[in-house]
Amino acid sequence: MTKTFASHADLEEKRVSFTQLSAHAWAYTAEGDPNTGVIIGEDAVMVIDTQATPVMAADVIRRIREVTDKPIKYVVLSHYHAVRVLGASAYMAEGGEQIIASQDTWDLIVERGEQDKASEIGRFPRLFRNVESVPAGLTWPTLTFTGKMTLWLGGLEVQLLQLGRGHTKGDTVVWLPQEKVLFSGDLVEFDATPYAGDAYFQDWPQTLSNLAALQPVALVPGRGAALTTPEQVQAGLDGTRAFVSELFASVKAGAAQGKALRAVYEETFARLQPKYGQWVIFNHCMPFDVTRAYDEATQYPDPRIWTAQRDIDMWKALEG
Secondary structure: OOOOOOOOOOOOOOOOEEEEOOOOEEEEEEOOEEEEEEEEOOOOEEEEOOOOOHHHHHHHHHHHHHHOOOOEEEEEOOOOOHHHHOOHHHHHHOOOOEEEEEHHHHHHHHHHHHHHHHHHHHHOHHHHOOHHHOOOOOOOOOEEEOOEEEEEEOOEEEEEEOOOOOOOOOOOEEEEOOOOEEEEEOOOOOOEOOOOOOOOOOOHHHHHHHHHOOOOOEEEEOEOOOEOOHHHHHHHHHHHHHHHHHHHHHHHHHHHOOOOHHHHHHHHHHHHHHHHOOOEOHHHHHHHHHHHHHHHHHOOOOOOOOOHHHHHHHHHHHHO
């Protein structure tokens, strides 16, 4: 049976939850759709990852307004993917002052932002509903950092940290050291398949260990339910690490034997499907994940740029 391209068959609306994790931390989650983190400080609000369009971001803003009237001053981009950044204009219209990202994320937007935007909109129509509400051009950070940036929302310390490459080279996590709450972006997923088309497989497990070393008591993953206990946090870290490690080990072994990409893909899909096949977007992610892993295991240390045409050509080659 031919699989529908990417997530074209995923049309079912998801139920949204807006969960309070600590005195200042909230999670906007939707049954495996991309999450948004919210920090309500003493004098301002920070939003982490924006949703895919301004119309979708408006629902996040509505939830925030149910619990606070403080201004939404800061938008943080955990990485450059369109599904995370294209809703940013909605928050700026609310009086937002800064869109913050790592310098590595800025560099990726320069290098591949336009291609990524077209690629992602083509892959996942439901997440880009009302895409016409996205302003022309790309979403650009107004402030970048390297390694670490600390902001204070009144007396609340907020750390923006680069703890290693994984999902992309620009991954940023947001850490509340006083409350030990972590917003991981797509470095961690929970009951959802990690997308790894732009990943660094060899780095990702160590980056997860660096996240674990913070000892978070709660964590907002990129997809999946908010993790509200240390045990759940550990399960999220362990599950993501296992998936990434098992996939890369399978692909690396096949590549070392000189097998072609399609054969490696079919073997790896069959190997991982029994354990992870029920995770959200498994069928969508696997062709992209295995292609990137094969690239990294052979001749491309850095991810190649995905375009809408490359997406379709790859899908036909592996699933046709």
